[in-house]
Amino acid sequence: MRVLGIETTCDETGAAVVRLKPEGGGEILSNEIMSQIKQHAAYGGVVPEIAARAHVEVVDRLIERAIAKAGMKIRDIDAVAAAAGPGLIGGVIVGLTAGKAIALALRKPFIAINHLEAHALTPRMTDNAAFPYLLLLVSGGHTQLVAVKGVGDYVRLGATLDDAVGEAFDKIAKMLGLPYPGGPLIEQRAIDGNPERFAFPRPMLGRPKPDFSLSGLKTAVRLESEKIAPLTATDINDLCASFQAAVVDTIIDRLRFALRLFQERIGPCETVVAAGGVAANQAIGRALARFCGEAGLKLIVPPPILCTDNGAMIAWAGIERFQLGLVDDMTFAARPRWPLDANAEAAHHGKA
Ligand code: KG4
Ligand code: ZN
Numbered sequence: 001m002r003v004l005g006i007e008t009t010c011d012e013t014g015a016a017v018v019r020l021k022p023e024g025g026g027e028i029l030s031n032e033i034m035s036q037i038k039q040h041a042a043y044g045g046v047v048p049e050i051a052a053r054a055h056v057e058v059v060d061r062l063i064e065r066a067i068a069k070a071g072m073k074i075r076d077i078d079a080v081a082a083a084a085g086p087g088l089i090g091g092v093i094v095g096l097t098a099g100k101a102i103a104l105a106l107r108k109p110f111i112a113i114n115h116l117e118a119h120a121l122t123p124r125m126t127d128n129a130a131f132p133y134l135l136l137l138v139s140g141g142h143t144q145l146v147a148v149k150g151v152g153d154y155v156r157l158g159a160t161l162d163d164a165v166g167e168a169f170d171k172i173a174k175m176l177g178l179p180y181p182g183g184p185l186i187e188q189r190a191i192d193g194n195p196e197r198f199a200f201p202r203p204m205l206g207r208p209k210p211d212f213s214l215s216g217l218k219t220a221v222r223l224e225s226e227k228i229a230p231l232t233a234t235d236i237n238d239l240c241a242s243f244q245a246a247v248v249d250t251i252i253d254r255l256r257f258a259l260r261l262f263q264e265r266i267g268p269c270e271t272v273v274a275a276g277g278v279a280a281n282q283a284i285g286r287a288l289a290r291f292c293g294e295a296g297l298k299l300i301v302p303p304p305i306l307c308t309d310n311g312a313m314i315a316w317a318g319i320e321r322f323q324l325g326l327v328d329d330m331t332f333a334a335r336p337r338w339p340l341d342a343n344a345e346a347a348h349h350g351k352a
Contacts, residue, residue: 002029002072003079003322004102005315006063008055008095009087009115010141011036011046014311015062017070017077018125020319026125029070031305031312032062037181044174046140052090059098066311075106079327081318084112085335087141092334100330111318112332116340118313119275120148123300125316133300134262134269136255136288139276139308140166140181145210145258146340147266148273151320155266156344157258158210165247166278168214172221172243176236186240187281193234193241198224200246202253210258217246248287255291271298280304 007014016031036054040046067074082099085092096112103110119137123129134157135146143160163171166183173182178189200220203213221243228235255272262269272292278284285301292299306312321327 001078003081003315003318004077005311006082006095006099007311007314008091009083011051012309013055013058015066016311016315018312018315025128026316028312030066032066034058041180044180048088051088055091055094079109079322081111081113081314083115083314085338089336096334109327111321112328113314113317114338118317121317122302122313123273126302127300133271133273136274137276138165138278143212147262154340156341157261160212163214168218189237189240190244193237195241195245197238198242200242202246202249205253210254252287252291274301277308279307
């Protein structure tokens, strides 16, 4: 089975072909990604109108390239999967419409994918991860701890009450005069910085419900940087290192409590999975590895290219759903909001 996946929910256009391996897991036959970062950099963040237009300009070419690199003809595809949300609605409509059009023209099944579900299922493509597992989803738009019990079966244990972790990285980078997206640059500057120079707060530390809050930490970094301005290169390195250290501690603490909640509500947990753009951060990855090693848990962090937004994860989620007979029709509409766990969403007003 070979499925075409299309991703256009944020600032990355993705098209990919993934094949289901007979022994389980997925083989990525192609994974074409076109980033719009340069077009948004001048504004210090993603501009929805620019994003939608940029997706329109490249999506068909990218799909053609994904099919060609997979060594196929488009008619050889078994199904088409497209991200239908959550995300910036203009962009979502572009990929969703392209996917529907191809499916319709080829008379192939069409599968509408929840972008968050695609992040959540990626470790099953890369590592054949068995259900259930604890997912730490940390990206520019989302920060959640989720019990993944099965395809379409998610229990949200915690989420951010304000900014997403990636968003905090990006905002602090902007504050320090580093270009968008700030995550990778903060990580780089932190390597040469002193993580102990500034004692930034670790928000939510010790709270039993594994929620996140980043705004207090963000304010603390701003106040400190204003106090010592003008900033030298060393100051910036130290601010980055101290901020990143606070994030690392917060993530590990929240994970510890999420694990408890998982064991109470779901049962034994053997595997922790990290996904989303921030999971590409090596300092966070090392801390996760240490924590999981000590707790006797298996840790899966997909390679960075599969942590950030991509078409392969959409194709894989398509394979998973298709195998269960979960296909969609042409009436499926784009969804700007689409929680993984609808029950949690109703009880929770923060952004997730
Ligand atoms: O998953 P993703 O590509 O897009 C969203 O769905 O948001 O994640 C992008 C986010 C950005 O906020 C970016 O700054 C952050 O992930 N990010 C990182 C790193 N690489 C990307 N944050 C910290 N360290 C990194 N190495
Ligand atoms: Zn994402």
